[in-house]
Amino acid sequence: MPSSPTVRVSLIFLAIALVGLLFADIAVTSSNPWRDLGNFLFGIATPNFFSTEGLKTALLRTVAFAFVGVALGSVAGFLMALAYRSLPVRIFCAFIRAIHELFWALIFLQFFGFHPLTGVLAIAIPYAGIFAKVYSEILEEANPESGRVLPPGTGNISAFLYARIPDCWAKMRTYTAYRLECGLRSSAILGFVGLPTLGFYLEASFSQGLYSDAGAMLILFYVLIATMPLWVRPKLLPVYVLGAPFFLGEGLPIVWGNVQRFFTEDIVPAPLRNGEGLTGLTPWLSDLMINEAMPGIWNTLVLTQIALVATGILSLLAFPLISNHFGGPVRRTAGHVVLVIVRSTPEYILAYILLQLWGPSMLPAVVALALHNGGIIGHLIGRQTNAIKLRPDAAKGFNRYSWELVPRVYRSFLAFLFYRWEIIMRETAILGILGIYTLGFYVDSAIQNIRFDRAMVLILITALLNIGIDTLGRYIRRKLALQTMPTC
Template sequence: MLSSPTVRTSLIFTAIAVVSLVFADIAVTSANPWKDLGRFFLGIITPDFFSTEGLATALLRTVAFAFVGVALGSVGGFLLALAYRAYPVRIFCAFIRAIHELFWALIFLQFFGFHPLTGVLAIAIPYAGIFAKVYSEILEEADPEPGRLLPPGTGVISAFLFARIPDCWVQMRTYTAYRLECGLRSSAILGFVGLPTLGFYLESAFSQGHYSDAGAMLILFYVLIATLPLWVKPKLLPVYILGAPFFLGEGMPIVWGNVTRFFTQDIVPSPLKNEEGWAGMGSWLGELFVDQALPGIWNTVILTQIALVATGIIALLAFPLISTHFGGPARRTGGHVFLVILRSTPEYILAYILLQLWGPSMLPAVVALALHNGGIIGHLIGRQSSSIALRPDAPSGLDRYTYELVPRIYRSFLAFLFYRWEIIMRETAILGILGIYTLGFYVDSAIQNIQFDKAMVLILITASLNIGVDILGRFIRRKLALQTMPTC
């Protein structure tokens, strides 16, 4: 068994996670974690839909920001996909998608302030980077045959539109619709930094212990996501996209001088601004690196590695819940609902909830990341396992799980896991805003201290780390010959 490269890789990653556990800060620090958890679940089952003023508006804004952000992102991404062969375009796309929506929002908040553009761009920019990559992959895999059959002299654009696009259209549409769901999640969490979406009210309700209000918001959010296929129809899409911009709210007017100031002064490193020259720059960077970037990177990497393995464990445990090889339809429906809840709840919100309940340490973050990502992967491999045909005399129960199904889905399981490695790291960094000492903590501190120069350097470091892990993840997937479709 050890000769199998997938097993070896799994064991190496598990070993890294175990070693990381030694260095990680894992603890339940609150005095009454179970009492609070009980109150939280009580709140969920006794939701109060009417006490939060503006909840309906917040839901509307959440949807509006998601539509406009994803629409702009997909147009931008499509245009970038056309030039994706160019190396600089690839680098550019990798870079913009390596920066989390919340970081983009924090950046735009500094000069656009509470203008709708802040939220729209925070979604559109990283999504454009992701769309560009996925669209270009879809376009590349299109069947070249129709193009060869075109009469000579057909223009490039016509050829592209009539021979290439039709072959990719369904796939692109499916993926874009899928991203819309991701967009709703992103839009909701933007509220945590002050945009008028669901997260704004969710944060207030949670931090004040109004669990019934919070429960109502979460339920509405799940319903919104679960009913997506019912209300997002291709025919209605233009209506939504045309209408959405009008429901973003007014926000505050943009003062363009602020934009200039941000780029020409705020983010210029302070030694350069104070004319201390490159010598001052060296010590400024050195200090920033030793005091903030290094501990941030260390904690981010440790937490990511633990969360990655925990995600794998949750996924492997969860997939039988929806697999047709185990249990009847009633249990499967239950399993589906459970997994939908896990994957519809953004890690950020899960981590926020658990932090409130268990107190600050890496534990809430690990559990949040593992539940959300494990829910997504569990859903995907569960669905895949249902399509496996077993022999009529195949063993049942635990033997069926360990000897029949897990070996058969293990490769695609690993493929999804390594695909999500970079996503987990991106989220890990952002969870720092909640007070766990990952890179996001230091970025947030710099912003709270109005030191945007430092914040920008730290965001760049975070982005580089993500790009590094993305490359490593792809390398491992290629080495192990694992193929996967993109998830978010």
């Protein structure tokens, strides 16, 4: 059985989630959700691949934004990883990665407009912070023995290039490929704020009730993700990266005066901008905190904790789908297909779909977050169980699951779950754009009302909240002696 500290922590988080359910808005408000769900499933079964003229362009731009954004983010992240031991660098990286890509896109839209630079930077900036963190950890774990065989007098730069980089290259390449898949998901959802990627056409199809068109877009997106090993080849990467900028589109010219005004006027708190000074700043900030920040923080925390526990439960239920210790190859193949679909669908898109079917509440967000993250963790834990060798007389069925496998993978499961805690928080905040009363709702409302000063304060609060959750997750993993950076 899992050790008592891990069980105790698990029960504490379960209790918090159950208490959160008492305050959560969990309801199906649609008048006929089953009919809407049936229409959507029928649309998936009868996809219309030829209805939207701009679908091909949307797919190309989804790929182009991902490649350019990830390429810039990886280069910047690698450079920052070299100085990651510096506290200012770590704080800067933590801050930029704590702000979701959609929040960055909403910021850049205010002064760049629908220019390709908006989408590229919205992906590149947070990804740079993520790359810096992961690359630095990979470099720190490099085997020092390779550097000791170099000739005496070898310089630090030469030792780094010829000893440390080759030792870390495989892990860095694998992680960058995974981040490219994440970049495709991020690029797709940028369409929900108006950029010409797949999400733009998906939202348009749903709003018009064209479920067959929406089904075709989702199927093409799944195919795009599933076939990445076939078309993302190392020899072709330079071609993709160099060619991608030509498929971003042009957009309207950037008015640099708008950029200057945004930073010098728009985001300056209204009391300071109007000459009221610090005397007017206190009531302004108090009103913002009481009426927007505090309700947003509360709903974000409640939804995050419920989604975290739901993710954990779903992960434990999902890993047998691909485990070699249960069923035959046909069932495992079907399990792989199910997990690929749920983990490949961005939480934002899944939540948007469920909101259209069930109506506005926290329920679609909880289900979307749990399915996506549970699919990821379930896949990783399922692969881990495949390396476990059981005795010939080991128990079968549920006893094998509960007494043989779960106790052996439970610590890894918790490591993955707490590692994704901060990611779930980021997604919870941004789902407010869809109408759920998390911090993203108040950020979007402030931007829609052209109150950028309030929006920036709320985005800053969101970033600090994410950093706090990330720090707490690291502390819990360290106290439980779990892996700081789980890998599988």
